[in-house]
Amino acid sequence: MTLLKVKNLKTRFSTELGEVTAVDGVSFHVNAGETVGLVGESGCGKSVTSLSILRLFRKHSGTKLAGEIFFEQKELLTSSMEEMQEIRGNQISMIFQDPMSSLNPVYTVGNQISESLMLHQKLSKKEAYEKTIEMLSLVGIPSPEKRVNDYPHQLSGGMRQRVMIAMGLCCHPKLLIADEPTTALDVTIQAQILDLMKDLQEQLQMGIMLITHDLGVVAEVCDRVLVMYLGQIVEEASVETLFENPKHPYTIGLMKSIPTIDGKRGEKLHVIEGMVPSLHQIPAGCRFAPRCPFADEKCRSHPPDLIEVSHSHKARCWHHERIGIGGGNAIAIGNQ
Amino acid sequence: MGGYLLKRIVSLLPVLLVVAIVDFIIIHLTPGDPASVMLGSQATEEELAKLREQLGLTLPIYTRFFQWIIGILQGDLGWSIFMDMPVTEAIWEHLGPTLSLTILAEIIAILFAIPLGVMAANRRGSWMDQSFMTFAMLGISLPSFWIGLNLILLFAVQFNWLPAAGYQPLSSGIFNHLKYLIMPAISLGIMQGALIARMTRSSMLEVLNENYIRTAEAKGLKMWIVTYKHALRNAFIPILTVIGLSFATLVGGAVVTETVFNIPGIGKLIVNSVLRRDYEVIQGTVLMIAAAYVFINLIVDILYAYIDPRVRYDKS
CATH class of the missing domain: 1.10.3720.10 (MetI-like)
Known part of the structure; x- marks a missing residue:
């Protein structure tokens, strides 16, 4: 069952240098019980896409959203603010990147979690408090009945991220949007948090949209992957297909950049040449052309479309037929 | 919190002492004879001397300062000659x-x-x-x-x-x-x-x-x-x-x-x-x-x- 369907989403910002389109015609869907990864470098529009779904932009930021976002049968971009408030935190939850700054420093974690429960589940203060302790224990926080009265600054980064997850999950959302939930954490904690999300997904049958720049995390937990570059999706495939047979030079570049355990010491790591262009100077043809080793005249002048290269595998490249990775060497799947 | 409060209150004392010294000095350095201002231009020399005595203006400045500070410690800020009542x-x-x-x-x-x-x-x-x-x-x-x-x-x-x-x-x-x-x-x-x-x-x-x-x-x-x-x-x-x-x-x-x-x-x-x-x-x-x-x-x-x-x- 399709939970979320995004069609031709465009998100524009006004800046001092003029208007920029941070997300340009993005379409995808997330099914119930499925984990979809959204991958790309910093500034490619991953987070903006996720914020656009819940319309979490401040009024004065001058953000303009276009396209369609269906959550079940409901169109989110045309919903009223009251309807959005009903969906946010209740049916669609979001976990943010930085647990250090995403919790309010002047309220206890218990207060911040129970607030959602009282609002959406109409629980009494006491019931919400008990449920909060239950949630904290579910996300693996030791002695939750004490921690519930702690302020965020009294908790470590890993604990805070668990609190964020507890907050995101307390109302049993149908869709969880997790924006780099493990980036700020130690590797051991990362694995715990990912396992926890997986377990809870099985229990609650929720869809997860996982935003990350870490391909290791993608290989570990995702069913399907979307690769974004400069505001567009450049490749979409199941996780196996993507790692075995990537069809976009950018995806290949990302995979080659992962250091491997059997690589030689002192050997230089692979880098994608050049810099991500500014949103003010988007290339005329393929957006990746200036950095692409395969680019030719056509790539530089004509922007390619996202086309189906095989069953449920799409890529945005003129040369997808002759691109691939030979023998799959030097790519570590599941490596973190 | 109790310890902090006590520390803060004790640390206020030197501040208030400095304020008291500056307050006292500035007022006593103000030019003009208070006795003649109070009694007006018609006052005789004798009356002026009497008032100066009464106000303690004949005493050395440090004596007056210490008298004032001791008074404050006892909750007495002095006497208003003009209103004829305690300053407090x-x-x-x-x-x-x-x-x-x-x-x-x-x-x-x-x-x-x-x-x-x-x-x-x-x-x-x-x-x-x-x-x-x-x-x-x-x-x-x-x-x-x-x-x-x-x-x-x-x-x-x-x-x-x-x-x-x-x-x-x-x-x-x-x-x-x-x-x-x-x-x-x-x-x-x-x-x-x-x-x-x-x-x-x-x-x-x-x-x-x-x-x-x-x-x-x-x-x-x-x-x-x-x-x-x-x-x-x-x-x-x-x-x-x-x-x-x-x-x-x-x-x-x-x-x-x-x-x-x-x-x-x-x-x-x-x-x-x-x-x-x-x-x-x-x-x-x-x-x-x-x-x-x-x-x-x-x-x-x-x-x-x-x-x-x-x-x-x-x-x-």
């Missing part, structure tokens, strides 16, 4: 009107300034924000006595709704009390309110960009809960600082406004005592104002810890 009693009498005026002005200021500042921040760049902030700028720039005089012209002279000046104590009935105080309180409140509103706006603007505000919105909370529960409390420390300072300033007596409205408060007491060279009253009042400043700042510091749990005084 004179201050106490004038403190009532000033406190009433201060509290009312501060209530008016906070009641308007915080919601307006918050609204301006929430609608940053809108016509509402710009007009609020223009009014706030005007409020800061216009002298309160000018606002006061205009209020008198309008509400006392033109409409005859309120008394033009004067003061009635609370014991004469709350309505009567407020009738006399409302105009001076508004004219003082506008300026303090303008300061608080500007601080509220800028502090809120900063907080509204924080990630935890986005988290609160992502939870589906109503806009007013996000604003007043999640944002305002975080923005409140600088606002509280401004409120504390404005409160302390007003307790020190709004000299001009009290004069315009003829309110027998601390401001008027100081002006009259300076004109009469009533040394002990001036000294005592200035010391009382300094103590009030220090005390209000202490209360503000304690409130910080209640607003923001990261401010923990005991550990430091």
Whole structure:
């Protein structure tokens, strides 16, 4: 069952240098019980896409959203603010990147979690408090009945991220949007948090949209992957297909950049040449052309479309037929 | 908290001692013979000498200082020759009107300034924000006595709704009390309110960009809960600082406004005592104002810890 369907989403910002389109015609869907990864470098529009779904932009930021976002049968971009408030935190939850700054420093974690429960589940203060302790224990926080009265600054980064997850999950959302939930954490904690999300997904049958720049995390937990570059999706495939047979030079570049355990010491790591262009100077043809080793005249002048290269595998490249990775060497799947 | 409080109170003593020394020196260095000011030009040399003796002006300055300090430690700020009563009693009498005026002005200021500042921040760049902030700028720039005089012209002279000046104590009935105080309180409140509103706006603007505000919105909370529960409390420390300072300033007596409205408060007491060279009253009042400043700042510091749990005084 399709939970979320995004069609031709465009998100524009006004800046001092003029208007920029941070997300340009993005379409995808997330099914119930499925984990979809959204991958790309910093500034490619991953987070903006996720914020656009819940319309979490401040009024004065001058953000303009276009396209369609269906959550079940409901169109989110045309919903009223009251309807959005009903969906946010209740049916669609979001976990943010930085647990250090995403919790309010002047309220206890218990207060911040129970607030959602009282609002959406109409629980009494006491019931919400008990449920909060239950949630904290579910996300693996030791002695939750004490921690519930702690302020965020009294908790470590890993604990805070668990609190964020507890907050995101307390109302049993149908869709969880997790924006780099493990980036700020130690590797051991990362694995715990990912396992926890997986377990809870099985229990609650929720869809997860996982935003990350870490391909290791993608290989570990995702069913399907979307690769974004400069505001567009450049490749979409199941996780196996993507790692075995990537069809976009950018995806290949990302995979080659992962250091491997059997690589030689002192050997230089692979880098994608050049810099991500500014949103003010988007290339005329393929957006990746200036950095692409395969680019030719056509790539530089004509922007390619996202086309189906095989069953449920799409890529945005003129040369997808002759691109691939030979023998799959030097790519570590599941490596973190 | 108890240990912190004790430490803070003990550390106030040297501050107050320095204030007392400076206060004493400045007043005694003021040129002019207090005895001749008090008795007027018709006084004979004999009368002047007698008064000087009575005022202790013949004693060396350090003796007078120590006598004053010992008096203070016993709760005695001296004797007002002119009013013929103890200085503490004179201050106490004038403190009532000033406190009433201060509290009312501060209530008016906070009641308007915080919601307006918050609204301006929430609608940053809108016509509402710009007009609020223009009014706030005007409020800061216009002298309160000018606002006061205009209020008198309008509400006392033109409409005859309120008394033009004067003061009635609370014991004469709350309505009567407020009738006399409302105009001076508004004219003082506008300026303090303008300061608080500007601080509220800028502090809120900063907080509204924080990630935890986005988290609160992502939870589906109503806009007013996000604003007043999640944002305002975080923005409140600088606002509280401004409120504390404005409160302390007003307790020190709004000299001009009290004069315009003829309110027998601390401001008027100081002006009259300076004109009469009533040394002990001036000294005592200035010391009382300094103590009030220090005390209000202490209360503000304690409130910080209640607003923001990261401010923990005991550990430091």
